[in-house]
Amino acid sequence: MQEMQEISRLIKETGKIYGYDADVYGFLYLADHCGISFSGKKVLILGGGATGRTAKAAAEKGGASAVVIISRSGEDNYTNLDRHYDADIIINTTPVGMYPKCNEAPVDLTFFPMVTGVLDVIYNPLKTALILQADSLGIPCSGGLPMLVEHSVRQMSGGKDADENIEKILQTATADIKNIVLIGMPGSGKTTVGKTLAKLLGRKFIDTDEEIVRKYHKTIPQIFAEGGEDEFRKMEIGVISELSKNTGCVIATGGGCVLKEENFIPLRQNSLIYWLHRDLSLLPTEGRPLSQAGKLDDMLKARTPAYMHFADVSVNNTGSIDDTAQKIAETFLQDSSDY
Numbered sequence: 495m496q497e498m499q500e501i502s503r504l505i506k507e508t509g510k511i512y513g514y515d516a517d518v519y520g521f522l523y524l525a526d527h528c529g530i531s532f533s534g535k536k537v538l539i540l541g542g543g544a545t546g547r548t549a550k551a552a553a554e555k556g557g558a559s560a561v562v563i564i565s566r567s568g569e570d571n572y573t574n575l576d577r578h579y580d581a582d583i584i585i586n587t588t589p590v591g592m593y594p595k596c597n598e599a600p601v602d603l604t605f606f607p608m609v610t611g612v613l614d615v616i617y618n619p620l621k622t623a624l625i626l627q628a629d630s631l632g633i634p635c636s637g638g639l640p641m642l643v644e645h646s647v648r649q650m651s652g653g654k655d656a657d658e659n660i661e662k663i664l665q666t667a668t669a670d671i672k673n674i675v676l677i678g679m680p681g682s683g684k685t686t687v688g689k690t691l692a693k694l695l696g697r698k699f700i701d702t703d704e705e706i707v708r709k710y711h712k713t714i715p716q717i718f719a720e721g722g723e724d725e726f727r728k729m730e731i732g733v734i735s736e737l738s739k740n741t742g743c744v745i746a747t748g749g750g751c752v753l754k755e756e757n758f759i760p761l762r763q764n765s766l767i768y769w770l771h772r773d774l775s776l777l778p779t780e781g782r783p784l785s786q787a788g789k790l791d792d793m794l795k796a797r798t799p800a801y802m803h804f805a806d807v808s809v810n811n812t813g814s815i816d817d818t819a820q821k822i823a824e825t826f827l828q829d830s831s832d833y
Contacts (some may be wrong), residue, residue, distance in 0.1 A: 517545075521552030521585075521613075523660070524641040529634050530558030530583060532613035539563045539603040540577050541587035545615055549585045558583075560741035575605065583611040588676045591622035593739060596763055599623040603631060605652065611635065617642055619763035620671060624763055639671075640664055669830045671741045674760055674822065677804055678765055680749035681777035683811045687770060688746035695826075701746045705733050723750075731756045739763060748810075752800035761804065766830045768822055769805035772812065806832075814816050 539546050542565030545677060553561045562578055564570050568601065590600040590740040594617050602610060603624070612628040615639040621629070628635035643664045676684040685701050692699035703714055706729050710717065717726045731754055737745060738760035745765070751757050763769060774790045779822065807829055811818045 514647060518547045518552045518555060519648070520641040520645040520743065521549055522556055523644040524613055524636055524638070524689040525552075525556065525583075527640045528611075528613075528636040530613065530636075532583065534559050534762045536560045536578070536580060537584035537585065538581035538606075539560070539585045540590075542568055543587065543710040545587040549613075549615075550588050553583075553585070561790075564682075572601075575601065577607055580608050580680070581606050581659060582608060583613070584609055585612075586616070586622070586624055589616070591619075591624055592616045593618045595624055596739065597707065597735075597759055599627065603627050603633065609633060614638060615641065616730075620668070621763050623759055623763075625772055627726075631683055635804070639668065642755045643667055665827065665831050669827045671764065672830045673738070673740060673742065673765035674744045675738075675765040676744070676746045676754055676770055677767055677801060678792070678811075679774075679797070680751065681750070682770045682772040683815060684746040684749075686815050687818050688744045688809060688820075690815050691822055694819055694823050695744070698740075698743045699744050699746070700737055700740070702737060702751065703731055703748050705737060706730060707789040709733060714819070721808065725753055730754070735760045750797070752797060752804045758804060765827065766803055767806045769801045769808045770811045770818070771808060772810075776807060 500609060530551045533556060535558050536558070537558045538549075539553070541579060542563050546563050546565075550561050550563060562570050562581070564572060564575070564578075566572065576620060583599070584603070586600050589598055591598050591614065597621065601624070603612065610633065611622065612633055614625050614626065614636070615638040615658050616624050620637050620639060622637060625635050625637050628745045640660075644660050647660050647663055663704040668733075674688075674689050674695075674697070678684055688701070689699050691697075706717070706726075707713060710729060712720070714726070717729065727750070730748055730751055734747070734751060734757050737743075741764055747761070750760075774794060807825075809818060
C-alpha cells in the first residue's frame with residue numbers, strides 16, 4: 495500500500511509513469527507472514543529462472559547479507575551445495591515437489607544445520623515435501639499460497655485496503671482447498687461422520703477402503719485372506735497417494751493407514767487431519783479382519799503414537815454423528831489457518 499501511494503505521488507509530481515514488481519512484494523509478504531526476516535541472513539535460492547531472480551531482489555530488499563542462486567549448471571549448483579551449508583534461509587523457486595510429483599524435494603534440509611526459515615513458491619500441494627520436512631524440524635516455513643493471494647489481492651484492489659483483505663481471503667482460500675481427512679480406530683465412525691460432514695459442507699466424500707475395493711474388485715476380507723495385511727497396506731498406500739491429490743474433499747481412511755509412514759506426506763500435503771476417538775466398547779468388528787482378532791485395547795495402545803503423529807486435531811466421537819460432524823464443520827475454518 496505504501497509503495498502504491500508513493501508511485502501515485504511521483505506520477506502527480508513528475509508526470510512520469512512508475513511501476514513496481516508485485517512479485518517482489520509478494521515474496522516479502524510471504525516471508526513476513528510466517529515470521530521470517532531476511533535482514534542480515536544468508537539466503538539460498540533454489541532455481542535460476544525468473545522466479546529465482548525475483549526472490550533474489552526480494553531478499554536483497556529485505557536486507558539479506560548474502561544471496562546465492564543455485565542452478566543446475568551454474569557455478570553454484572546441486573553438486574557443490576556443501577559450499578553453502580551455513581545458509582540461514584532456503585527458498586525453493588523450482589517446480590520440484592509440485593503436483594503430480596508431490597513426494598519429491600529439491601534438497602534435504604538436514605544438510606543445512608543453521609537454517610532458520612524455508613519458503614517454497616509452490617502452492618499445489620499446499621505443503622510440499624520440503625515444507626513438511628521444515629515443519630517436522632520446527633523451522634518456520636510457508637508454501638506459496640500466501641504470496642499468490644497477496645499478489646492477486648493487491649493487483650485487483652490497486653493496493654486499496656489490500657492489507658486488510660489478504661488475511662481474510664487467504665484463510666477462506668486455504669479452507670476451500672484443504673481436504674478434511676478422518677483417521678482413527680476401525681469402527682470409530684470415520685465413514686458415517688465423513689458422509690454427514692461432506693453433506694453439511696457440500697463436499698465430495700471419499701472412503702479409501704471403498705476405493706481399494708473398487709480398484710481391485712475384492713472385498714477387504716478377501717484381500718486379507720489372499721495376501722495378508724502386507725498386501726492390503728501396499729494397495730492402501732497407492733490409493734491414498736492418488737486420492738490425497740484431490741482438494742476440497744472429505745476423506746475417510748482405514749484404521750491402520752497411519753502404520754505406514756509412506757502415507758504421511760500425501761495425507762498432510764493438502765489436508766487437515768482429524769483423529770476420531772470412540773470408546774472401544776462401541777467399536778463394531780464385523781467385516782474388519784484385524785478387529786475380529788480381538789484385543790482392541792492392545793491395537794489402540796500400539797497405534798496411538800502413530801495417530802498422534804498424523805493428526806492435526808483430536809475429536810471425541812462419543813455423541814451423535816450429527817454432533818461430531820457439526821463440531822468439525824464449525825471449527826474447520828479456524829483449524830485450517832496453518833498455510
